[in-house]
Amino acid sequence: MAIKHILKLILKHKSISLLITLQIAIAVTIVGNTSFISYRTLQNWLVPSHIAEEQIINVYTRAFDKNLDKGALIERDLQRLKALPGVESASYAGNELVLATVNGRNFAHNTLDTDNQGEYVALFAQTQGGVETLGVHISQGRHFYDTEYIFGAAAQNQRASVVMISNALAKKLFPQQSALGQTVYLHSDRAPYQVIAIYDDMMLGETAVYTNNWYHSAILPEAHYGRNSQINYLVKVAPNTDKTVLETIEDLLFEEDGRIVQQVEFAARAKKRLWDGRSTFAFIMMGISGIAILVTGVGIIALVSFSISVRKKEIGVLRALGASQSRVMQTLLIENSILAIVGIILGLFAALWLNQYFVTNLRIQGLIVPWLAGLVALCVWLLSATAVYIPARKAARIAPAQVTKTS
Amino acid sequence: MLQMNNISKIYRTDLVETHALSGVNLSVEEGEFIAVTGPSGSGKTTFLNITGLLETFEEGQYLLDGEDVSQLTDKHLSKLRNEKIGFIFQGFNLIADLNLYDNIEVPLIFRGINRQERKKRIEESLELVGLGSRASHFPAQLSGGQQQRVAIARALAGKPRFLLADEPTGNLDTMMARQVMELLQEINRQGTTLIMVTHDNELAQRAHRNIQILDGQVSDIAKSQLTDLAV
Numbered sequence A: 001m002a003i004k005h006i007l008k009l010i011l012k013h014k015s016i017s018l019l020i021t022l023q024i025a026i027a028v029t030i031v032g033n034t035s036f037i038s039y040r041t042l043q044n045w046l047v048p049s050h051i052a053e054e055q056i057i058n059v060y061t062r063a064f065d066k067n068l069d070k071g072a073l074i075e076r077d078l079q080r081l082k083a084l085p086g087v088e089s090a091s092y093a094g095n096e097l098v099l100a101t102v103n104g105r106n107f108a109h110n111t112l113d114t115d116n117q118g119e120y121v122a123l124f125a126q127t128q129g130g131v132e133t134l135g136v137h138i139s140q141g142r143h144f145y146d147t148e149y150i151f152g153a154a155a156q157n158q159r160a161s162v163v164m165i166s167n168a169l170a171k172k173l174f175p176q177q178s179a180l181g182q183t184v185y186l187h188s189d190r191a192p193y194q195v196i197a198i199y200d201d202m203m204l205g206e207t208a209v210y211t212n213n214w215y216h217s218a219i220l221p222e223a224h225y226g227r228n229s230q231i232n233y234l235v236k237v238a239p240n241t242d243k244t245v246l247e248t249i250e251d252l253l254f255e256e257d258g259r260i261v262q263q264v265e266f267a268a269r270a271k272k273r274l275w276d277g278r279s280t281f282a283f284i285m286m287g288i289s290g291i292a293i294l295v296t297g298v299g300i301i302a303l304v305s306f307s308i309s310v311r312k313k314e315i316g317v318l319r320a321l322g323a324s325q326s327r328v329m330q331t332l333l334i335e336n337s338i339l340a341i342v343g344i345i346l347g348l349f350a351a352l353w354l355n356q357y358f359v360t361n362l363r364i365q366g367l368i369v370p371w372l373a374g375l376v377a378l379c380v381w382l383l384s385a386t387a388v389y390i391p392a393r394k395a396a397r398i399a400p401a402q403v404t405k406t407s
Numbered sequence B: 001m002l003q004m005n006n007i008s009k010i011y012r013t014d015l016v017e018t019h020a021l022s023g024v025n026l027s028v029e030e031g032e033f034i035a036v037t038g039p040s041g042s043g044k045t046t047f048l049n050i051t052g053l054l055e056t057f058e059e060g061q062y063l064l065d066g067e068d069v070s071q072l073t074d075k076h077l078s079k080l081r082n083e084k085i086g087f088i089f090q091g092f093n094l095i096a097d098l099n100l101y102d103n104i105e106v107p108l109i110f111r112g113i114n115r116q117e118r119k120k121r122i123e124e125s126l127e128l129v130g131l132g133s134r135a136s137h138f139p140a141q142l143s144g145g146q147q148q149r150v151a152i153a154r155a156l157a158g159k160p161r162f163l164l165a166d167e168p169t170g171n172l173d174t175m176m177a178r179q180v181m182e183l184l185q186e187i188n189r190q191g192t193t194l195i196m197v198t199h200d201n202e203l204a205q206r207a208h209r210n211i212q213i214l215d216g217q218v219s220d221i222a223k224s225q226l227t228d229l230a231v
Ligand SMILES: Nc1ncnc2c1ncn2[C@@H]1O[C@H](COP(=O)(O)OP(=O)(O)OP(=O)(O)O)[C@@H](O)[C@H]1O
Pocket: A402, B011, B012, B013, B018, B019, B020, B038, B039, B040, B041, B042, B043, B044, B045, B046, B047, B090
């Protein structure tokens, strides 16, 4: 049988051919998208954080007593925290905690031009010790001088003048030249800061990570505490410190009146929380996809088996006319592959469209991964080929006389 | 050309064993025209199917052109069917979803005959059976007799050395039956070995040789005995 005849047969059996094609298209659409989303999630999981996740502790507290002298409280807290056994350093954290953005989104600009949207940045506003606590490794430039730190009641309206930025941010803002010595504009009022250091990439900011700017961050030597009731700290403990240190810190801070301790957690936990939402979506999609594979798999097998079983006689006639078993198998596999390929192409287009929908409407990370799309297509094709193979082999093995005898 | 020694075929179902053929011995020479007669259910179609390599058998030996067919692979058997043997089935066995042209073309494609030659043969053979203008029709659009003729055309287009016909005139009126008979005789005269099953004693008379199947036993009979058969 030539391809011409196969095509004629496909067109003759329009409804079943269409059903098989659709079934395959649906399988490709759903399985394709799930794979993309799952794969991206997995890939993101595997982006290295380069931070000491099990050593850095985020501390969230809130001062509800309006008359509290916050500056004094913070100094007291930091001293006592540093005195705890196992604690290596501690710092007040004004804006972000590690992988937990506390005060909205932040952008960094390389120009005052207001049309420039800027780059997402995790903005760490720290007191002395902040750089050590984050575990930053400076590759170019210098440390902050003690005099550059802005802290205390009198300095609440003052800005620092210098900033350290991560290597990734430096490259993004100043692709052509060294960022060192350049001016970066920060905050909504676009205050100017001079870059005095560039440090190795670390995954630090929640919002930045959420927008895939894994390693965008900046550190400012300024700590304003008067703006709201939050009083947060970053603490770094020695490697392999027991979890009980979290309780110890909580108990210690709890002793202070007029303030509540909301949470004390390792950065590892913040990171996990950050990924949970996305993973949940990926798991839901995987579940749907599992069901889809099952339903479409069974559907494809049933449809294909049916389409072959109604053609038992035709197969016997072909055999009688001199088609060998392998030739019959080959013909049926080609026929099915034509349907499968059409289905797969339709499915890939549908997957593309659905993916676009997810990305724009649900802010899901799931851009097309071409090799994965190819793999899904191959698997679906294999599934449909297997579905043909079993009933086709059965039909091809029947002695041709069995079907030519009956009219 | 073919030699059968002690061939037996048994159909086993849950309840009964049917000895469709038992101990068939037969030798056919190249170019012979043999008419096979026998009552319904006696094993004629079974005999023809085994001869045409469409069915296997339990016992005995079948040599086709000196080759022991029970030793051959499916691929080899298929090739022999396709190249040496033409089959006209009792029920026409056309492919309902393909038009007449395509129906005749399929076995020619299996043989690797090129497009031009295929076209020529298809047109010739359809012309020969008087359906030259119907190439694009589908089997369902034809009468039983016309379908029978398409089945004949399909067998002839392959120019087989060996033509097996199971009641090729069964669905035709007397006039048409005679025409088809003459066609088959002509093909036989040109060298094709012909074995034909028929109920029609008048047609059977035209064969070189007559054999009869009774309860799975094959025997040569004289033409004079043909009329005695209960049909
Ligand atoms: N697939 C089968 N399974 C079981 N029994 C079968 C099968 N095919 C044929 N038979 C039996 O074998 C015997 C011979 O059948 P066959 O078809 O050869 O008869 P026939 O001589 O061609 O009859 P007719 O003239 O009616 O075509 C019959 O008794 C039939 O019932």
